Amino acid sequence: MIKKIPVESLEPGMFVHDFNNQWDESRGVAPDGLDGPKMMASDADVRAVLAHGEIRELYIDTDRGADVEGGLSREEIEAELAQQMMELGDDDDDFVQPFQPDVQERPMEEEMEHAAEVKTKARKLVGNLLDDVRLGKTITVGPVKEMMKEMVESMFTNKDAMLSLSLIKSKDEYTFMHSVNVGVFLVAFAQSMELSPEEIVHVGVGSMLHDIGKMKTPQEVLNKPGKLTDDEFQIMKDHVVWSAKILGDTPGIHEISMHIAGRHHERWDGSGYPHGLKGEEIGQFGQMAAIVDVYDAITSDRCYHKGNDPHQALKRMMEWSKFHFNGELFQKFVQCVGIYPMGTLVRLNNGILGVVVQSNQGSLLHPVIKALIDSKAKKKLKPTRVDLLQKKDAEAWKVVGVEPPRKWGVDPKKHMDKPEMYQ
Incomplete structure (x- = not known):
């Protein structure tokens, strides 16, 4: 049986199935062999896990090693997390409506082209800034502010258009597209x-400049495909200090921007x-940045791991939130991106499987999906857009x-709405 235990209960003879420690994208594959299943063969092995510092709970396999009293099975944990997620999407909740400036809202399909242009501009700008820093040049914040004003306007017009485009990312462009995507999610x-x-x-x-x-x-540390040594990980961690110094x-850099760049790994x-x-020493903006930074990191494909699906990423982060994130802020982030974020493959009561392509902010349990598969009949369907909010009273949907x-x-990325330039 796979069960979760506090790290303090770990003993020699136990078989660790999952160290439950993949929230830190800077680490890459964790050092000290803490990146996969491992037998705790000695007291030294246990001490290495305890010395890690960030591991608070982990999963053991009682069929392959010693057991301990207490702890919940993985199935019980998953059911508990699923229930917590559902409670966050309860339609009776009072959702905070964001401040709306005098901007005319537009349907997603109308805003998509503009959002794509803004994101392309952001991608180019961030790439140029990173090159400038690499060459020792001084950066200028003015163009970043102007580009961000365009992005903010697009997000107020229809945030789902920009969030949808953030699912289209390549592991080969991770370093600067991570900055762009963190910007998109953090602005939302x-x-x-x-x-x-x-x-x-x-x-x-x-957020655009946080990394x-x-x-x-x-470069040999930044792009290393294998696990980092302790010394390499220390070098990697210094990037936060460098970000704070450069900014x-x-x-013209505001204190809010400084907090995001300097505190997103607290x-x-x-x-x-x-x-x-x-x-609260971290401050609200540092706490928000920490949540978004991890979310984009663990949903991205990297050379050393396949990214988590959006919904699964949120469940894992909810599991970690009691230690690593401000729990109240994390719940607000979930309500922002949706219980079933865009790109999630959901199963309906009638057996239909569909990819979430848009949220319904007033009813997080009823997103817009693209129906793809009839799992009961075991056949593919002609992709059809279905707004589940319009079928709210139909149990089958x-x-x-x-x-x-x-x-x-x-x-899922193939079924998201895309502007012509992404076709």
């Missing part, structure tokens, strides 16, 4: 927190870096679960 998050447009722009600037210090990281030397329980800040896309041969 900030919008849902009732921040002013000016504050949201500062959030966006900080700029990585350009001071040796600190850049005229953790709620004090186990993060570079300063080991804890709880209720979401009852989430399916792994690879199991059904589905690539």
Whole structure:
């Protein structure tokens, strides 16, 4: 049986199935052999796990090693997390409506082309800035602010258009597309927190530049496909210090942007870096950035791992949130991106499988899907767009679960709405 236990209960003779520690994308594959199943053969093995510092709970396989009293099975944990997610999407909840400036909202299909142009501009701008830092040049924040104003306007017009495009990403472009996608998600998050447009722009600037210090990281460490040594991981962690220094030397940078760049690897329980800040010491913007940074990282394909599906990523982060994130802010982030984020393959009560292509902010349990498969009849369907909110009272069209896309041969990105330039 696979069960979760506190790290303090770990003993020699236990077989660790999952170290439950993949929230830190900078680590790549974890050092010290803590990146996969492993037998705890000695006291030294146990001490190495305890010394890691960030591992608070882990999963053991009692069929392959010693057991211990207490703990919940993986199935019980999954059921508990699923219930917590459902509660966040309860239609009776009072959702906070974000501040809306005087911007005319547009349907997703109308905003898609504009959103694609803005994201393409962001991609090019971030790439140029990273090259400048790599070459030792001073960066200028003005163009980033102007680009962020365009992105914020697009997000207020229809945030789902930009969020949908963030699913289209390549592992070969991870370093700078991660910065762009963190910008997109963090701007959407900030919008849902009732921040002013000016504050949201500062959030966006900080998120676009949050990893700029990585350009001071040796390429052989930054792009290493295998696990990092302890020394290499220390070098990697220094990118946060470099980001703060580079932005600190850049005229016109706001304090909000500085907090995002300098604190996105701090953790709620004090186990993060570079300063080991804890709880409210991190500040709201650093806490928000930490959540978004991890979400984009663990949903991205990398050379050393396949990204998590969006819904599964949220469930894993909910599991970690009691230690590593501000739980209240994390719940608000879930409500921002949706219980079933775009790109999630959901199963309906009638056996239909469909990919979520748009959210319904007022009813998170009833997204817009593209129906693809009749699992009961075991046949593919002509892709059909279905707004589940319009079928809210029909039990047959209720979401009852989430399916792994690879199991059904589905690539969610192929079914998302795309502008002509992405066709």
